[in-house]
Amino acid sequence: MGFDLRFGWTGPIGGVTLGATRSEGGTRRVSYRIGGGSTLPFLDSNSSFSSPLIAFEICDNPVFWPPIVRNYCGDLVNNVEDWAKTADSTYGADMIRLYLTSTRQRNFSDIPAVGKAVEAVLSATSLPLIIEGSNEPKIDSEVFQRCGEVAQGERLLLGTAEANRYRSIAAAALAYNHSLIAQSPIDVNLAKQLNILLREIGVLRDHIVIDPYTGTLGYGFEYSYSAMERIRFSALKGDTDLAMPMICSPADTLTIKEVREAESAVQDEMAATWEFYTGLAAAVAGAEIICVRHPETVGKLRLAFTSMKNGTGSAQVR
Amino acid sequence: MRTITFLPSYRKIDVDLGTTILDAAQRAGLNINVVCGGQGKCGKCIVYVQSGKTEFDRQKHSRFFTEEELVKGACLACATRMLGDLLVFIPESTLIQEQKILIEGLETEIELHPSVRKYYVELEPPTLTNPSPDLSRLLWGIQKSGGPVAEKMYAPLEMLREIPAMLRHSDWKVTGTIALVPGGYRLIDLQENDTSKRLYGAAIDLGSTTVVVYLWDLVAGNVVGIASNYNKQISCGEDILARVNFARKNGLSKLQALAAESINTALTTASDTAGIDRDDIYEVVVAGNTVMTHMLLGIDPAYIIAEPYVPVVRRALSVAAKRLGIACNPNGGVFAFPAVSDFIGGDIIADILSCGMSEREEVSLLIDIGTNFEVVLGNREWMFSCAGAAGPALEGGEVLFGMRANPGAIDKITIDPETLKPVFSTINGIKPRGMTGSGLIDLLAELLVTCVIDRNGRINTGINNPRIRKATHFSEFVVVWAQDTGIGKDIVITENDIKNLIMSKASVHAACVTLMKEAGQSRHDIATIYFAGAFGNYLNIKNATTIGLIPEIPYDHIKNIGNGAVTGANIALINRRKRKTLDEIALKIAYIELNAEPAFMDEYTSSTFLPHTDLSLFPQVQKMLDACRLLRG
Numbered sequence: 001m002g003f004d005l006r007f008g009w010t011g012p013i014g015g016v017t018l019g020a021t022r023s024e025g026g027t028r029r030v031s032y033r034i035g036g037g038s039t040l041p042f043l044d045s046n047s048s049f050s051s052p053l054i055a056f057e058i059c060d061n062p063v064f065w066p067p068i069v070r071n072y073c074g075d076l077v078n079n080v081e082d083w084a085k086t087a088d089s090t091y092g093a094d095m096i097r098l099y100l101t102s103t104r105q106r107n108f109s110d111i112p113a114v115g116k117a118v119e120a121v122l123s124a125t126s127l128p129l130i131i132e133g134s135n136e137p138k139i140d141s142e143v144f145q146r147c148g149e150v151a152q153g154e155r156l157l158l159g160t161a162e163a164n165r166y167r168s169i170a171a172a173a174l175a176y177n178h179s180l181i182a183q184s185p186i187d188v189n190l191a192k193q194l195n196i197l198l199r200e201i202g203v204l205r206d207h208i209v210i211d212p213y214t215g216t217l218g219y220g221f222e223y224s225y226s227a228m229e230r231i232r233f234s235a236l237k238g239d240t241d242l243a244m245p246m247i248c249s250p251a252d253t254l255t256i257k258e259v260r261e262a263e264s265a266v267q268d269e270m271a272a273t274w275e276f277y278t279g280l281a282a283a284v285a286g287a288e289i290i291c292v293r294h295p296e297t298v299g300k301l302r303l304a305f306t307s308m309k310n311g312t313g314s315a316q317v318r
Numbered sequence: 319m320r321t322i323t324f325l326p327s328y329r330k331i332d333v334d335l336g337t338t339i340l341d342a343a344q345r346a347g348l349n350i351n352v353v354c355g356g357q358g359k360c361g362k363c364i365v366y367v368q369s370g371k372t373e374f375d376r377q378k379h380s381r382f383f384t385e386e387e388l389v390k391g392a393c394l395a396c397a398t399r400m401l402g403d404l405l406v407f408i409p410e411s412t413l414i415q416e417q418k419i420l421i422e423g424l425e426t427e428i429e430l431h432p433s434v435r436k437y438y439v440e441l442e443p444p445t446l447t448n449p450s451p452d453l454s455r456l457l458w459g460i461q462k463s464g465g466p467v468a469e470k471m472y473a474p475l476e477m478l479r480e481i482p483a484m485l486r487h488s489d490w491k492v493t494g495t496i497a498l499v500p501g502g503y504r505l506i507d508l509q510e511n512d513t514s515k516r517l518y519g520a521a522i523d524l525g526s527t528t529v530v531v532y533l534w535d536l537v538a539g540n541v542v543g544i545a546s547n548y549n550k551q552i553s554c555g556e557d558i559l560a561r562v563n564f565a566r567k568n569g570l571s572k573l574q575a576l577a578a579e580s581i582n583t584a585l586t587t588a589s590d591t592a593g594i595d596r597d598d599i600y601e602v603v604v605a606g607n608t609v610m611t612h613m614l615l616g617i618d619p620a621y622i623i624a625e626p627y628v629p630v631v632r633r634a635l636s637v638a639a640k641r642l643g644i645a646c647n648p649n650g651g652v653f654a655f656p657a658v659s660d661f662i663g664g665d666i667i668a669d670i671l672s673c674g675m676s677e678r679e680e681v682s683l684l685i686d687i688g689t690n691f692e693v694v695l696g697n698r699e700w701m702f703s704c705a706g707a708a709g710p711a712l713e714g715g716e717v718l719f720g721m722r723a724n725p726g727a728i729d730k731i732t733i734d735p736e737t738l739k740p741v742f743s744t745i746n747g748i749k750p751r752g753m754t755g756s757g758l759i760d761l762l763a764e765l766l767v768t769c770v771i772d773r774n775g776r777i778n779t780g781i782n783n784p785r786i787r788k789a790t791h792f793s794e795f796v797v798v799w800a801q802d803t804g805i806g807k808d809i810v811i812t813e814n815d816i817k818n819l820i821m822s823k824a825s826v827h828a829a830c831v832t833l834m835k836e837a838g839q840s841r842h843d844i845a846t847i848y849f850a851g852a853f854g855n856y857l858n859i860k861n862a863t864t865i866g867l868i869p870e871i872p873y874d875h876i877k878n879i880g881n882g883a884v885t886g887a888n889i890a891l892i893n894r895r896k897r898k899t900l901d902e903i904a905l906k907i908a909y910i911e912l913n914a915e916p917a918f919m920d921e922y923t924s925s926t927f928l929p930h931t932d933l934s935l936f937p938q939v940q941k942m943l944d945a946c947r948l949l950r951g
Contacts, residue, residue, distance in 0.1 A: 163774050189924040189931045196933070197772050200947070 005039045009236035012038040014205050014243045016179050019128025020155040029126040034288040035245035041286055042308045051305035052283045054298055055130055055291040056093035058083045060117045061101040066254035068271045069293050080117055081124040088125040091295045097130035103143055104135055115146045130157040137165050144172035152176045163194050170203050181247055183211035186223050188230040195241045214248040216256055217278040228285035245288035250278035254293055272296035280304055325407040339365055339406055340395040344553055351412055356396035363395040364412050370404035430539035433498040433894035434600045436514040437463045441490040452481050460494050466503045473505040484508055497651055499636050506649040516598040521887035524606030526558055530884045531584035533592055543592035545584045550576040558609050562619050574616040578643040599646035603891040605655040605883045608663035627660040633901045656904035661705030666692045667903055668886020669850040673879050676903050680845035687851045691826050695833040702833045704910040706825050711818040712755040719809045721752030726804050728757040729856050733764040738783050740797050749804035756856040762819055763861035766928050767946050773928040775816040823867040824925035830869055831921045836910055841869040850882035866929025870936045
């Protein structure tokens with residue numbers, strides 16, 4: 001077309017490596033290098049642009065999980081190993097994101113169980129993992145240490161660092177060479193601030209993935225989109241403190257009114273569709289990892305990404 | 319009616335059942351510290367009920383008390399109602415104390431050219447051959463003594479009534495006082511014999527918290543007395559908004575009277591110190607914020623605080639002192655500085671006059687920080703201004719151990735990077751009781767430099783030092799151990815305090831940047847930054863830059879002008895030509911409403927970081943911080 005798709009931008013997005021194969025010192029069957037782009041996604045079909053990764057989210061205590069997913073997956077949700085295995089082989093995810101929801105109870109102290117859950121998922125699937133630690137600052141340090149330790153060499157993506165609690169997770173990531181997710185509430189400045197804080201305690205840029213926080217389509221996603229756009233534009237214009245890949249999780253879509261109140265015959269379709277469109281929009285805004293919870297969303301996203309990447313026109317998304 | 323007895327003074331007052339202790343104390347003439355205006359939000363009005371029945375929700379306000387205070391029966395005066403006769407102990411720390419007020423003279427030389435002058439004349443008595451009228455005779459005499467042209471002077475009826483008898487009684491030796499008022503020259507006083515050396519004027523900063531008076535000898539051209547006291551309107555509300563609301567409820571005349579009374583008290587103190595008669599004060603120049611000026615003039619301020627925030631007038635006003643109840647010479651005048659908008663008032667115009675930014679080609683940035691902050695950017699061609707709420711944090715409010723610049727307030731701090739032991743000074747050198755705004759800014763900068771806090775203001779609790787600890791609600795840093803204080807408890811700064819300080823500094827910085835962008839100026843274009851306000855003189859400029867309160871420019875280009883309002887009033891008092899420029903300045907200033915600037919919130923968020931999210935705006939600070947970090951490893 002002869003059109004400059006880089007618009008005079010200078011800064012490429014930094015790369016982050018997730019997962020480690022045997023030759024890289026881990027036990028995964030693949031490892032991914034995300035980031036590296038020098039323009040917006042899906043613009044140039046000839047470039048080396050790789051489609052966003054699709055991560056499937058599971059947890060070790062389904063009480064906290066959306067009912068629609070619990071119903072759809074059935075007994076699987078009670079067995080984190082089987083669930084991870086199915087997500088890998090049947091649903092076709094690129095990564096597994098394990099939420100250690102078991103830690104979200106009063107006075108939780110069974111840290112060894114946390115290590116066991118991570119080990120179980122590591123052996124159930126050979127995909128690279130994202131591990132979400134506790135939500136409680138008091139046990140953060142121990143939980144992250146344990147996760148980091150049992151998965152040493154696997155180059156996990158650990159979640160989630162926030163401006164008011166990032167030291168424990170950063171310590172674990174630094175000690176065991178994992179990467180981490182840096183989440184800020186839908187604001188380019190706050191995203192940058194957290195990245196600076198992490199940099200200043202020694203976390204390298206190629207170990208940070210930005211989570212700009214994903215609002216649900218129809219429930220404020222436009223704010224997320226615009227924050228992501230500003231993050232990406234700043235990065236492409238050379239702001240190295242924002243030049244990291246992004247991760248988005250439209251998990252909130254599964255509990256919105258439209259999904260909850262949908263007729264049972266179409267409820268799954270509604271859930272997956274809503275999650276799909278939110279995820280797709282996040283991918284267009286530049287996210288390198290899209291996380292989903294409804295199994296049917298994985299295929300829809302995969303098809304859309306392929307069609308968009310190949311420029312095959314209107315994708316047949318079902 | 320029930321009786322409350324206040325200890326330790328044993329002052330008694332009878333009040334209705336259900337009255338709050340605060341109300342009763344105020345009626346008893348006790349000035350209790352109420353930063354929040356009595357809403358139960360600041361926790362500064364702690365008193366101890368020693369006997370009697372009260373109604374107080376201790377649970378709801380428990381965060382303000384230590385264990386020990388609770389045991390002793392502490393409660394908040396504003397939130398405690400009396401249900402019977404009471405015996406109440408008011409600790410010293412709860413009372414408003416003598417305040418250290420910034421007082422400083424002029425640095426530049428200003429020509430003595432006041433708008434009021436006295437002329438001593440010895441007249442020829444009239445004869446049948448020289449029968450010209452008394453007034454003409456007097457005015458010609460004044461003209462001959464160097465006064466204005468006789469035809470241009472006007473004598474009001476009251477003067478005419480006095481002239482004939484006085485001329486004859488004094489054997490035709492009188493002193494006439496001529497003032498330049500908007501209508502021209504006016505004879506405002508006539509005295510027997512030579513009183514021409516007794517001519518005084520007062521320059522006044524009418525602040526919402528304090529009133530400062532400089533008394534000038536307008537013949538010799540020197541300051542003869544300085545005085546200050548609290549603005550008595552505080553009894554009608556701590557902040558401006560509370561007072562405007564008070565005015566709405568038919569309280570305007572009371573507020574007007576209190577403003578005048580506050581000025582009169584200061585005038586009396588200054589006159590007594592100088593040993594002069596208040597009747598020899600012929601002119602009073604007042605620089606006050608917009609609402610204060612309106613209230614002093616008895617103009618309803620209600621419309622200033624509602625959209626679209628317009629003041630009633632945007633020009634200087636001259637009024638007869640007696641119409642405002644100002645206790646100077648009954649025929650003396652009051653000159654009030656013009657106001658631009660709700661927030662840019664006469665005090666800011668006075669700041670501009672005193673720093674001289676409106677006379678220069680290069681661009682200056684003026685920042686006045688008080689309860690609110692005002693920022694002016696510009697030069698002799700153009701000016702932009704804006705204002706906002708800095709929150710009370712920089713004045714010591716909303717900070718657990720924050721306080722005003724009273725005795726015992728820590729006003730300067732450094733921290734030893736190894737031991738984290740603070741070295742500080744307090745006002746009057748007594749044992750510390752709390753921290754002032756300048757002390758807090760020092761503390762914030764030092765905590766950042768010593769890596770105790772991160773750029774977000776979070777305390778690194780991983781550091782092993784007894785001064786860093788986790789309290790029930792927030793992590794905190796112990797500034798002074800209880801035994802070394804004057805209040806018997808540890809003086810700490812909490813993460814929440816730091817958060818409030820960062821929010822305050824962020825709004826100031828964001829306002830500066832918003833103005834600079836509006837005017838297309840970068841920090842490199844700014845030749846000088848002026849700091850005004852009482853806080854200005856005590857402020858450590860380097861630390862203010864380190865925390866990102868102001869844009870970074872070379873430190874030696876940042877100047878404290880101290881109380882610019884009173885300095886500006888001084889200038890306008892002694893030189894009437896300077897006074898003429900005030901209306902021009904007021905008309906030149908464009909006011910930017912920050913609420914209407916979409917970019918402001920963005921600038922604010924990026925400023926909520928130490929010093930700023932965009933580190934390239936603070937190269938010097940960044941270099942210094944990097945060096946400190948390197949040392950720390």
